[in-house]
Amino acid sequence: MGFGRYLSARVLWAGVVSLIIVTVTFLMLAAAPNPAVRQAATQAALQGGDPAAAAERARELRGLNEPLHVRYFDFIQSVYTLDWGWSVSRSQPVMEAVTQALYYTAQYSIPWTILTIILGPLVGVYSAANMYSWKDHAATGFAFFGYAIPNFFFGIILLLVFGVWLEWIPITYNTGVPVFSVENAIQLAIPVFVLVTGSIGAVMRVSRNESAEFQNADFMKTAKAKGVSPLRAYAYHVMRPTLVPLSTTLVGQLLALFLGASLLVEVVFAIPGLGRLTYEALIAQDTNLVLGTTLFFTFVAVIGNLIEDLVFTVLDPRISYDDR
């Protein structure tokens, strides 16, 4: 089987997975009471009308009186036509809400992801190269520290220290500053730092353990016997194979953090990004927005897994396309 066929099979599968997740979300929300209907009933009561009739009207208006499967197909259609409706709790189209929030999320998650992907393996391999020296212990200690300290806890403490006591960083996130400006860098420094410490640990640990295995591998001896310098040996012979197992965990871990940690960091640092958008949509029972953000994250997760699969296949020449 060629790469092309493999790729299309994976993409097809990714589509199926996202469809399933979207369906589950839809069913879950369908099972929950719709606040808009309640609102309509209250409204009618206030005006001396019949709340039950008003609720019925509201249901009709939203198509909630249609059979479930009809609603489902309408819903699926709107999902894939990117017409995600109007967010009641923010008074803007869901699509716009998501893009707007993404704009802020991207500002800290892109530097965060890049730093993690670059620093994690580097520090991990460095740590492995100096296995059991103080450098290794320091790096491992740092990794464990970052991994074990809850992000939100770390965040509020850093905010207290650097924002309130030292006044080095602003406490309220300013959305008005340009993306590429010193102010923006300052206000994003702590959130990015907190996230990087949180995510780098796992990456580092995997790359340290994996590369420890590789640096003791026979092929390292071969390389040395060939006269390869240590730097080149680590860069080519250790780093490269380390990336293979790393790629299988990296994307998943980053994604998990992307959702979990970023939400908390956004809450702590008052960044109006996707995490908070999602959370607030849930709290406000803004059905369209909940579905929209769920969809978004599902797509991200599915695409992330897809990339992971592809990267893994590309990185490890031993995997043939029909194995997976």
Added chain:
Amino acid sequence: MATEESERFDQVDWNDLSRSGRFDLSINSLGMLLTTLPLALLGVYDWQFTGRRTPTFEFIGLDRGLETIDFFFIFTLLLAFWYLVVPLYQNPRMTRYYWKEFKRNRPAVVSLGWLAIVFVGGLFGPLIMDPPQQELLIAYQPPVFTSVVDTTPATCVGEVVSGQCQGTWQHPLGTTQGGKDVFTMIVYGMTISMQIAFITTTIVAVIGVTFGTLSAYAGGWVDEVMMRFVDIILSFPTFLMFLLILYIYGGGLGMFIVVFSLFAWGGMARYVRSKSLSISEEEFIKASRISGASTYQVIRGHVVPNAASSIITNLTLLIPGFLLFEAQLAFLGIGDSAVPSWGQLISAGRSDLSFAPWIVLAPGIVLFLTILAFNFLGDALLDALNPEAEAENA
């Protein structure tokens, strides 16, 4: 050299163990059965005969009720005892070997000590300590050996020295905004953490191992379908799903544990499957199959024991994630704030951080240390159970 020998230790001993379990009811299963029975009876009694809010042990005068979650907790403790602790005792040679490997890793030994404290504290603390009582008048007492401006606490329990309220041993870690003793709350939080750790891992292990081995042994399209299902489970934006479910249906600790476990077993299943596949390729399994062992016997007798050490390691590394998630949800205000978990304490104290930092710092550090300890422990187990990497560079 030494490597090969130790590897053989690992396998031989597990095989002995499983062999005894295969032909007759092992002492472990017997013990498990005997201890589970009274628990089940108690559970039925509690469910059927006592009132919804009557303490389970009222008939012997104990004023402490058992909740459903407590029953599960005790059950998982029994499981851990009969299938983890007792086997270690039954195989002193293996135990000694593991211990020797393990104790080389000093941070891990310290971690184990810390976890033992948390475990024992969580198990017995609530039995000997009264639940934290709200006493508004003694809110914001500082921890012992520290002091705060005396306007911070409502009234100062300790001495007031030049406008500074001194901490006392009555409240070694200070009190919260409601005057609850932070130390007591942390001890009660240990119970919650242990419940989360034990119950979720048990559920994850049971589902993961069953699913993984079944998939490996079924093979063919069944395997394919099952693994695709795991793919889907793993693709779920889990945290979001928690939020959604907990939000729509309300979330107590039980709901948290159930939801969490149901989304977390995917990785375990994948792992066990690949492990089973590789083990089933080995000669001794082929031999036992030829000699007529059933699939169940092979799984029960060979696959699970051989994968056991890695499964335990895996689970150890899963636990900190659970604890972290609980704390995060508590921080967002989605968990059940009546559950005295560390996360709830941090969440409740975060607004007071600037003037009463101990309310956040104490549970925060305990949580941090516990997560750290589980990680160190998991790492050490990884090394102890897989000594190849270690031995080679010696």
Added chain:
Amino acid sequence: MADDQSLLEVEDLTTTFSTDNGTLTAVDGVDFSVDTGETVCIVGESGSGKTVATESVTKIIKTPPGQIEGTVRYKGRDLLSLPESELRQVRGNEIAHIFQNPQEAMNHCYTVGWQITEALQIHQDVSDDEARAKAVDLLDRVGIANASARFDDYPHEFSGGQKQRVMIAMALVGDPDLLIADEPTTALDVTVQAQILRLLDDLQDEFDMGILFVTHDLGVVAEIADRIVVMYAGKVMERGDVLDIFDHPGHPYTQQLLECLPEFGATGGGIPGTLPDPHDPPDGCRFAPRCEYAEEACRTGEQPAEIEVALDQHVSCVHYGPGGNPSIVRSEGLGPGDESGSVGGDSEVGPADD
């Protein structure tokens, strides 16, 4: 065979490792030499320090924890005192290595072509095309069919024997003068083993290399060696011309090794006892605890000095030394050697196919 100036001369080579449980002496004052065009075999049981000894030559063992002392003279230069950067110029370029397990010795992430040309591109200023041409040529020479196509294949696409051929190509790409082959055939099927040995033999002639060959298989030794060095627990027990030693093994250890060969009427029991603890080697002769002729003198002091018992045959045994009685060893030890000595001596076939 021995010239005035050997290609490689190793004197008093000592390699220690510091471990958690103290210092481990893997190689303890070893002497040997290799001449151009000559094949020297280091033989001994697993764990006797042969691999460490050969890897100490170009310092490819890890230091620390390892520490190497003594002199390694290669074409008159002392390798051990060379700075690392110059040493790297020697490795792969002048002295090449082949390792025991070709499966593990190649990096699974790179094509074999990349790995073969790597050494060339490090040491010599060659273009990609030239490197490729040379590698393909070598692949062809070591017997890989359709070499130019297979240049871009990954190691896992080759069979075990083919991999070892690739490894040989990889070693030869820098036109080395000395090839150190560490049990290159152990992991291979016997028929393949014979092919590889033959290939090495051919290539040695073609490239006029010295080969330092490590093995525990005396059958292989009989087939290819010019001279042998018998090691036990980090020490050299006996060294000399292969025929001499096969005919008249001096050291009791050598004798017992030879007895393990079926041709010498082996009973399959092997040598009783185990290797001594390398952290705490016994006093006196290392082999004394397992030696049936051991006397009090064997168990005290240092390893006995080497005695030249015959022309160019050195033995380290108390019984040959001053005050010793070689006949204690010889009389019984010679028995099997005498009767079937010619077998060992003539043997070009060896025990390779058993």
Added chain:
Amino acid sequence: MSRRDIEDRDDSRHVDRRQWLSALGLAGAVTLAGCSGNGGDGGDGSDGGDGSDGGESLTLPDFPEFGVDDLYGRDVAHTLAERAFEESEYDYSFDGDTMVNPDGDQVEINIYHSAGQETSQLTADFIAQELGQNLGISVTVEAIDGTRFNNEYWTQPEPEGGTDTVNGEEVTWENPTPQNPGPRSVTSNESWDMSIVFGLNTYPLNPLTNSVFFDGANPFYNPVGYYPQFDAQELFSQARQATSTDELREAFVEIFENLAYEQPYITLLFSDDIVGYNPDLEGPIENFSNGWDLPAWYEGESNVSGSYDTVTSARFTTLNPLFNTENGAGEAIERALDPAYTFDEEQEYFPLLYDMSTEDGEVWTFDIRENLQFSEPYGQVTAEDFIYLVQELHQADWAPTAASSSWDGVTVEQTGEFQFQATLESSNILWPKTYDPTLYPIPKDLVQPYVEEEDVEGLQQDEELLELQFAGNLGPFELTEWNRGSGTEYVRNDEYYLRDIDEGPDLFSEGPLFEEASISVVQEQASRLGALETGEADSAAIPPEQYESYNQNDNVTVRQVPTPYNTILSVNQRANGWNAGPGNLFQLVPFRQALAAAISKQDLIDGVYRGLASPHFTWQPRWSEFYPVSDE
């Protein structure tokens, strides 16, 4: 409509009339009318009854103050509870200190509080403790999210209505509402016993509005299923007849005495808003009308400079003035669009867009200022715009605008280019104080297309309305950006109409005195306080436990602003309340009195609110002029 420039408070939730429209109950406090006079609360609160020793001899005064002094404690509570046991048809009793149900088991009930809100949890814990000590009831404390509580426990989306016998009379629920879905037998989805999730507005400025809570057994708002035992309907209709404030006051004394006696909700306290300000800021007052004169506020010197930045905890759902029901968003709207009138620091009517006058309280004349301009192309603000707004939107069935209920039964007609009249169904001399007749100016031409199409969604989603682009010179600032996640930003409106009026502070002629303004949404309380302390924000709410430390902090000036939002213990008198045994003791007046007597208001105030609250005995704060005990 809001006049309070602070964010909503972190503690319990308050439900105001406007908010019922949103049916979310989330947004926190919304303001109501101004108040005439808040002085005169000299009474020291101890007036109590006579036979206060407990025992059977206990007699309650006309205006019992439960939870303080003689009417607090175990003995009083026990006595009152025993009265309830006698009234009950089931055999409840005390077994020593423990209250037991007919089966002999201890009475166990639960209390809900808002999840994640400290004060709420502390209060619930305190109540549980007090009820345990003084009544021997075992109380389980449970946390719940406000929205969820509202949806599952408090309201019923499809009210059933029905009939029931109340005080011997047949009462019919003809127009059941989600907040009063019918007689006690009609229940919410989930059963619950007690709750402090929601607080309510007591309408001290216009207590007539309280009829929605207590006007008989089937008022608009009665989630707990309370049946008054006094003739509430009659008393309220008497009050409606009043033509002077004195008459009103008289009419209300009896109502509020009865409410104090019957304790439909167990009244606990009024907590004050504690607001921290930038010390350089001139303007804030410690009064309910704080912020009405914002255009005259300044920082440092009284010239135009700087930026007025505030922080708030809740995001804005919409800035569309037609549909907003949230306090915080109301404030954001009013930075750019003035409401029709406000109340000054004396809590007197102050005309902004129009003046209101009446002869008899029934016919009201609205005189619109003549210098009001919408943005182009909508031109001048005229009576026509307001008439159109009332008739075609607020009074239309299809458009669920926030002010719909305010204009129910009101007839409006245009009497001049800048004048119109409104005729009420019955006289109401306090009409302006209900905030009902306040209108946001909306250009007729802007909404007309939607009206013709009856397009609700179009109206809700209209960009110009949402972004207040039509506001012209009608507000102190112009809205430059509404970032849905992080708040609003404004620049000074140089054309502000208020500069040209004759009334009000002199500084109005220069106002507003800031170049810019902003409202930032910051969820974390610690961050909001940090922003206040470091000067990033000019004002933020302060929790009571930090009152002391901020009071001593030079970077912050603290103001204590009384509020009409109460903290109450709601007890479920419907069929699914009281899950501790047969019958529902909550339905019995003496039992509710016992609960009220078992909770020490002063301890609660001292412990949880650090003394920064006042006890609550009836449905009015002490500073209200309708408070039943006056200080003659």
